[in-house]
Amino acid sequence: MLNIIQPKMQLAVCSDCHKLHNVKNIVEYKEKGKPAIASCQHEEFPNNSVSSHRNKCNNPLSTLKKRKDGTIAIPRMLYPKPSIRQQLSMLYQRPDFEDMLKLSGIQREEVNIYSDIYDGKVWKTFPFDGNTFFTPETATAHLGLLFNLDWFQPFTYTQHSAGAIYASICNLPRSERNKPENIVYLGFLPGPKEVGLERINHYLAPIVDELLELWRGWRVPKTYQCPDGLDLKVALIIGSSDIPATRKLFGHGSAVMKCHRCEKRSTYSHEYKKTHYGGMEEYDEWITRPADALLHRQYAQEWIQCSSKSTRDNHFKEHGVRWTELLRLPYLDPIRFAVVDPMHCLFLGVAKWIIKSIFVNQGKLSMDQLRIAQKRMNQIELPSDIGHIPPKIAIRESSFSNLTADQWKTFIMVYSTTILWDMLDDNDRKILGHFVRACNLLVTRFITEDDLKEAQERLKDMACIIENEYGPEFITSNIHLALHIPDCCRDYGPVYSFWLFPFERLNGYIGKIFEVSFSIVTALPILSFLFFFKKKRLLFRIISQ
Ligand SMILES: [Zn+2]
Numbered sequence: 001m002l003n004i005i006q007p008k009m010q011l012a013v014c015s016d017c018h019k020l021h022n023v024k025n026i027v028e029y030k031e032k033g034k035p036a037i038a039s040c041q042h043e044e045f046p047n048n049s050v051s052s053h054r055n056k057c058n059n060p061l062s063t064l065k066k067r068k069d070g071t072i073a074i075p076r077m078l079y080p081k082p083s084i085r086q087q088l089s090m091l092y093q094r095p096d097f098e099d100m101l102k103l104s105g106i107q108r109e110e111v112n113i114y115s116d117i118y119d120g121k122v123w124k125t126f127p128f129d130g131n132t133f134f135t136p137e138t139a140t141a142h143l144g145l146l147f148n149l150d151w152f153q154p155f156t157y158t159q160h161s162a163g164a165i166y167a168s169i170c171n172l173p174r175s176e177r178n179k180p181e182n183i184v185y186l187g188f189l190p191g192p193k194e195v196g197l198e199r200i201n202h203y204l205a206p207i208v209d210e211l212l213e214l215w216r217g218w219r220v221p222k223t224y225q226c227p228d229g230l231d232l233k234v235a236l237i238i239g240s241s242d243i244p245a246t247r248k249l250f251g252h253g254s255a256v257m258k259c260h261r262c263e264k265r266s267t268y269s270h271e272y273k274k275t276h277y278g279g280m281e282e283y284d285e286w287i288t289r290p291a292d293a294l295l296h297r298q299y300a301q302e303w304i305q306c307s308s309k310s311t312r313d314n315h316f317k318e319h320g321v322r323w324t325e326l327l328r329l330p331y332l333d334p335i336r337f338a339v340v341d342p343m344h345c346l347f348l349g350v351a352k353w354i355i356k357s358i359f360v361n362q363g364k365l366s367m368d369q370l371r372i373a374q375k376r377m378n379q380i381e382l383p384s385d386i387g388h389i390p391p392k393i394a395i396r397e398s399s400f401s402n403l404t405a406d407q408w409k410t411f412i413m414v415y416s417t418t419i420l421w422d423m424l425d426d427n428d429r430k431i432l433g434h435f436v437r438a439c440n441l442l443v444t445r446f447i448t449e450d451d452l453k454e455a456q457e458r459l460k461d462m463a464c465i466i467e468n469e470y471g472p473e474f475i476t477s478n479i480h481l482a483l484h485i486p487d488c489c490r491d492y493g494p495v496y497s498f499w500l501f502p503f504e505r506l507n508g509y510i511g512k513i514f515e516v517s518f519s520i521v522t523a524l525p526i527l528s529f530l531f532f533f534k535k536k537r538l539l540f541r542i543i544s545q
């Protein structure tokens with residue numbers, strides 16, 4: 001059963017700037033004693049000394065409808081905000097829930113192995129009141145959330161992106177954490193386009209308001225084990241989304257500017273007309289200098305206080321930071337919490353880049369060779385417990401088209417060296433060999449400090465050979481970011497604790513729900529959210545398929 005329930009909080013959305021408003025204020029708005037249309041008072045630059053330069057929105061928020069008993073104002077767009085407290089309250093009614101949370105508090109031996117998020121630095125050292133937040137005593141009452149934002153296309157034939165933000169409770173055992181019934185829905189971003197950070201901020205604001213209250217403390221009125229209630233505290237401890245979404249949520253500029261984890265800036269290549277992260281000779285300098293979280297907060301504050309678009313744009317060009325509502329959470333570290341998702345980075349990023357953009361596009365692997373490789377692949381029988389469908393790497397004239405992250409993972413980790421080795425020259429073998437070894441070290445349920453060190457060295461050696469052999473322009477943002485994955489593991493444990501593979505399945509469910517609701521109510525996407533909430537029976541049917 002999905003834990004989506006009738007939202008308690010209804011907000012009205014401005015259809016222009018996406019600012020959320022209290023429905024009551026709009027419905028009760030009057031001019032000269034009569035119901036009237038309220039307009040959006042949001043100002044983009046409230047600090048501008050000239051009022052006409054503050055960019056007031058003024059978009060109408062309601063329409064007037066005549067009824068028998070008089071005229072009423074009806075909000076033009078509604079936004080149902082899922083209540084985190086209500087969802088938590090429901091989870092705590094379940095007989096097994098608190099016992100599962102307790103497992104996160106089991107004292108763990110200090111061995112040199114990361115086996116789960118609890119072995120990572122963030123869980124072990126999250127500060128609270130002169131102590132640490134996560135302790136055996138607080139295992140059922142202090143919750144740590146991993147949150148994810150994903151965009152999906154609910155319609156097959158049109159460009160419409162809707163977003164969902166949800167969280168998994170890290171205190172739950174790994175096998176339970178990402179089950180749909182254990183997920184907490186934080187909010188949705190209506191389409192039709194992927195909204196920019198300034199607009200996402202409007203949707204983040206009510207989520208952050210509730211998270212702040214939950215950080216200060218809230219008492220669940222009744223739990224299965226505590227009929228008199230239980231005092232809870234909740235903290236977001238990690239944000240794992242695809243890389244553009246992570247940057248947006250934490251207020252970082254895009255990869256075109258700089259790395260969001262360290263001080264490395266990108267370089268523009270006039271020849272290739274794109275930016276790159278070449279310059280591996282400076283590796284030691286930036287790998288040891290993570291970006292400064294306090295400085296990030298300071299730049300974000302300055303950015304929001306800029307009084308015009310041009311000053312904001314200039315400030316952004318210099319520092320690559322924008323304000324994000326998440327920064328209102330006092331404990332949030334906008335660098336550390338913004339992890340590099342290994343699924344996107346390693347498989348959709350680096351694996352695809354090495355094979356397609358380097359080996360194939362640079363003429364190292366021909367279509368004829370790929371056809372031979374495909375034949376070899378088809379002959380390899382995998383043990384049934386792997387259960388992967390072999391990826392199609394040569395289909396007529398196209399190579400490696402539309403492989404999913406999971407197929408790239410299988411191709412790289414299971415097949416690539418066996419089937420391509422004799423087709424590659426020495427340096428390309430080294431590139432592939434280092435990468436495959438690094439993936440095999442990183443993609444494991446238990447990882448040691450020695451494994452992390454070796455993975456780091458392998459990724460570095462791979463990047464150096466690519467740079468020497470093909471040029472600095474071939475060092476992509478993903479190759480650079482992969483070098484930060486070992487540090488993410490030190491903070492959060494093995495990649496299984498924070499990569500996005502389990503969320504992919506969840507997105508599949510939510511995408512389906514949207515598809516159905518959108519085909520019923522197509523004109524006003526926001527109304528479909530209401531549908532979404534009311535169509536529980538339909539929801540179960542889709543999910544049980
Ligand atoms: Zn507005």
Ligand SMILES: [Zn+2]
Pocket residue numbers: 259260261262263264286480481484
């Ligand atoms: Zn970096």
